[in-house]
Amino acid sequence: MSNKLNITHPTLLxxxxxxxxxxxxxSTKMAREDVxxxxxxxxxxxxxxxxxxxxxQIDKITVSSLRMALYFADDGWKDITVAFPVNLLExxxxxxxxxRINLNLIAEDxxxxxxxxxxxxHRVGIFLxxxxxxxxxxxxxxxxxxxxACVKAMAKSANLVxxxxxxxxxxxxxxxxxxxxxxxxxKNSLQGIIALKEHYHSQYPDIRISFGxxxxxxxxxxxxxxxxxxxxxxxxxxxxxxxxxxxxxxxxAVAMICPVVASHPQRQECVIxxxxxxxxxxxxxxxxxxxxxxxxxxxxxxxxxSSQEQGYxxxxxxxxxxIKLLPDLIExxxxxxxxxxxxxxxxxxxxxxxxxxxxxxxxxxxxxxTKYFLQ
Amino acid sequence: MSNKLNITHPTLLxxxxxxxxxxxxxSTKMAREDVxxxxxxxxxxxxxxxxxxxxxQIDKITVSSLRMALYFADDGWKDITVAFPVNLLExxxxxxxxxRINLNLIAEDxxxxxxxxxxxxHRVGIFLxxxxxxxxxxxxxxxxxxxxACVKAMAKSANLVxxxxxxxxxxxxxxxxxxxxxxxxxKNSLQGIIALKEHYHSQYPDIRISFGxxxxxxxxxxxxxxxxxxxxxxxxxxxxxxxxxxxxxxxxAVAMICPVVASHPQRQECVIxxxxxxxxxxxxxxxxxxxxxxxxxxxxxxxxxSSQEQGYxxxxxxxxxxIKLLPDLIExxxxxxxxxxxxxxxxxxxxxxxxxxxxxxxxxxxxxxTKYFLQ
Numbered sequence: 001m002s003n004k005l006n007i008t009h010p011t012l013l014x015x016x017x018x019x020x021x022x023x024x025x026x027s028t029k030m031a032r033e034d035v036x037x038x039x040x041x042x043x044x045x046x047x048x049x050x051x052x053x054x055x056x057q058i059d060k061i062t063v064s065s066l067r068m069a070l071y072f073a074d075d076g077w078k079d080i081t082v083a084f085p086v087n088l089l090e091x092x093x094x095x096x097x098x099x100r101i102n103l104n105l106i107a108e109d110x111x112x113x114x115x116x117x118x119x120x121x122h123r124v125g126i127f128l129x130x131x132x133x134x135x136x137x138x139x140x141x142x143x144x145x146x147x148x149a150c151v152k153a154m155a156k157s158a159n160l161v162x163x164x165x166x167x168x169x170x171x172x173x174x175x176x177x178x179x180x181x182x183x184x185x186x187k188n189s190l191q192g193i194i195a196l197k198e199h200y201h202s203q204y205p206d207i208r209i210s211f212g213x214x215x216x217x218x219x220x221x222x223x224x225x226x227x228x229x230x231x232x233x234x235x236x237x238x239x240x241x242x243x244x245x246x247x248x249x250x251x252x253a254v255a256m257i258c259p260v261v262a263s264h265p266q267r268q269e270c271v272i273x274x275x276x277x278x279x280x281x282x283x284x285x286x287x288x289x290x291x292x293x294x295x296x297x298x299x300x301x302x303x304x305x306s307s308q309e310q311g312y313x314x315x316x317x318x319x320x321x322x323i324k325l326l327p328d329l330i331e332x333x334x335x336x337x338x339x340x341x342x343x344x345x346x347x348x349x350x351x352x353x354x355x356x357x358x359x360x361x362x363x364x365x366x367x368x369x370t371k372y373f374l375q
Numbered sequence: 376m377s378n379k380l381n382i383t384h385p386t387l388l389x390x391x392x393x394x395x396x397x398x399x400x401x402s403t404k405m406a407r408e409d410v411x412x413x414x415x416x417x418x419x420x421x422x423x424x425x426x427x428x429x430x431x432q433i434d435k436i437t438v439s440s441l442r443m444a445l446y447f448a449d450d451g452w453k454d455i456t457v458a459f460p461v462n463l464l465e466x467x468x469x470x471x472x473x474x475r476i477n478l479n480l481i482a483e484d485x486x487x488x489x490x491x492x493x494x495x496x497h498r499v500g501i502f503l504x505x506x507x508x509x510x511x512x513x514x515x516x517x518x519x520x521x522x523x524a525c526v527k528a529m530a531k532s533a534n535l536v537x538x539x540x541x542x543x544x545x546x547x548x549x550x551x552x553x554x555x556x557x558x559x560x561x562k563n564s565l566q567g568i569i570a571l572k573e574h575y576h577s578q579y580p581d582i583r584i585s586f587g588x589x590x591x592x593x594x595x596x597x598x599x600x601x602x603x604x605x606x607x608x609x610x611x612x613x614x615x616x617x618x619x620x621x622x623x624x625x626x627x628a629v630a631m632i633c634p635v636v637a638s639h640p641q642r643q644e645c646v647i648x649x650x651x652x653x654x655x656x657x658x659x660x661x662x663x664x665x666x667x668x669x670x671x672x673x674x675x676x677x678x679x680x681s682s683q684e685q686g687y688x689x690x691x692x693x694x695x696x697x698i699k700l701l702p703d704l705i706e707x708x709x710x711x712x713x714x715x716x717x718x719x720x721x722x723x724x725x726x727x728x729x730x731x732x733x734x735x736x737x738x739x740x741x742x743x744x745t746k747y748f749l750q
Contacts, residue, residue: 008464009442011750042693064694065648067384084694085636087648088711089383108637112710136690136697137637137646261460262483262512271512273440273462277726277743281656315511318417318722319439319459322511335487336463347693351652352727355750363750368652374744375386375730 004302005361007338010278011257012349013304014356014364018253019235020052026217026234027056033223038062038081038210040232043347045367046356047075049235062230066093071372073101080104081210083166083230085129085137086112091119098122098159106166108139110149117157126154127166127210130196132189134170141192144199151200164208164227165193172215177245182219194225218246238346239295240284249295254356255304255340256294256349258321265330272339275319279341280348290314294341296323302359304340313341379677380736382713385649386632387724388679389731389739393628394610395427401592401609402431408598413437413456413585415607418722420742421731422450424610437605441468446747448476455479456585458541458605460504460512461487466494473497473534481541483514485524492532501529502541502585505571507564509545516567519574526575539583539602540568547590552620557594569600593621613721614670615659624670629731630679630715631669631724633696640705647714650694654716655723661687669716671698677734679715688716 005011023039030037041050042064050061050072060079063069069080070093080097081104094116097103104125107113113126128150131138139146154160169189175181193209200207212229218241223229236254237247258274283291293313298305310333311325321341325333333339343349350356354369367373380388398414405412416425417439425436425447435454438444444455445468455472456479469491472478479500482488488501503525506513514521529535544564550556568584575582587604593616598604611629612622633649658666668688673680685708686700696716700708708714718724725731729744742748 008467009440009462065384084648085646085710087384087634087636089634089713092383109710115711135642136692136695137639259462259464261462264512267510271460273459276655276657276723280651281723282651317511318726320511335460335484336490338464348651348656351693353750357750369744369749375728375732375738 007257010274012353013255013257014358015253016358035223036228038230040230043232044235046365048364066090067372071367095121098124110153113153120159123159125161125163127163130165130167132167166210169213172213215244215246236346239344249306252342255342260335260337268325270323272321274321276316282345294343297340299338299340382632385653386732387728388630388632389733390628391733410598411603413605415605418607419610421740423739441465442747446742470496473499485528488528495534498534500536500538502538505540505542507542541585544588547588590619590621611721614719624681627717630717635710635712643700645698647696649696651691657720669718672715674713674715
């Protein structure tokens, strides 16, 4: 086995060409559909990868925390939406950012908006977070009283500028390879917000609907009624997205390269150095209803080969991964070799590892290993 | 709400007194039982916390990776067992460490031992990893042929010194508050290894049985036949250990302090800034069969109060945690406040966050945010 990159421990390898292809494909599609494309940078969390988006005329981004916003603002991004309910305790970061970039925050509570207004020194955009069925956060679109209270709180404020409605259609993750099903999810998720936008239209003609998620952005063809899309995962994709049908396995742009450390022929299993601290513990169910934490493919000479599935990760503990191999492979995969694992959830995996290696052996930054995240 | 420590985002707070109490209790017990105590440092992964163990006469430690061994060797630890199948690709670290400390590795494959011997420049201790029923790694104790092949490979080597058998009794994590059940697990797990030790005794009178885990070390009173114990989690404990019966909730020594960012009275839920990237995604089942990712208790003035359960974390996404509150609490827990969450799995949570804050506002180091882990 050639080990061109001298990998000795779990290392997240990035295929730059696949990644740029993913960015190109979706930015072209969003431009064609005349939708504002505000990609979510919580997946890659990298300044260098962020800069690649500029080649595709992207100048608006989404992040998932105020400190992540700071990380990207300090690299020159001037228009950032923090798609997470506003955290009043981080008012110092809010005021710092609001003084130098176009900062959008999300809120769902009139009291929070009033409190925010009291401590804010600059103008910020506000999207109202709407719950379109996932019941994690957000206002029920049928709850006009709460929406009205929020709109009134903003109307009284000089610094809170209402930008529109924002929602995350988490239910798209339940769809499997079906454009029609995806369309139904979109229709059901959007109808309440569309009605609200019309309700407020005469008084607020400029408010927008910000929507979006990787499955919908990848699979759907009709984005009418949607002003802005915020997918993130598409930059790398992962095995969850392959299962949903958002991408092919060949479009997955990251793989964890892991040393094999033990072999158990009687169980057709091998053990890798690569566990929950490297992958996170997100899993999906395979067709045979068994949980998997990643798909194993061959690695050689600085590249993985996604055309040959060798097995899957059946369990993860802190540092160990147990791989169930396809029959007949146990004799060819031995301790001291490396395998590639296509992760189930690339956002979490990148967060765990905190950097990328490209095919040329160059390190690419990740927010999680900077002072912006570490305390 | 007083915010003495100025916490504004998810922060892992360490109660030093509880932590030292946990170290004191278990080191006293192991000394009384005449068992070598080689605590597993993969839970805290901190040089500073490691140094506290020296106050309790601990000079032998366990770690879960070679790079973690390097981290602690560079802080003065001279006797380290890496309780993970030897990774041949990290031979440079092995040779570096083996030249300056007592390094023990674990193996389960004669071929690996032969390969290791070829590239090793110094003596290392070898424990044979035995599978006592978890089927993750290790040799089946009934498989004398494999054990013999390993013993012969070591006998032929000048640098591989056989130290004995090592096992992790993962089944103890299935026990619930029952000393007798724990005794049965120990008896069943140990009997095969005890027979092997006797089998080799005449030729290798000094080989040892290294065993251990936090539930067993905490609950058991009989450690006959065990030469060495390697628990790790006890240094902090967590809600999984409370459920097993290894500790009381008052002995859990870490809590994640999280800002509340949204409130949903109709569902008796609030949303915290604190998700899978902070806690990891390990969960346990509550008595009502619902999954929980942590137990919520009040936080005030730099301290949490484990006597008052306020609710539990019912779901985690990348940055969000959704808390199901006990009835009547929804009006008192508002956005802008902080709550404390006792984690389900403290090892993984500490790894995610990469540092600790103590009650005096001092930062305590963690391997995960050093160059030893980051690439």
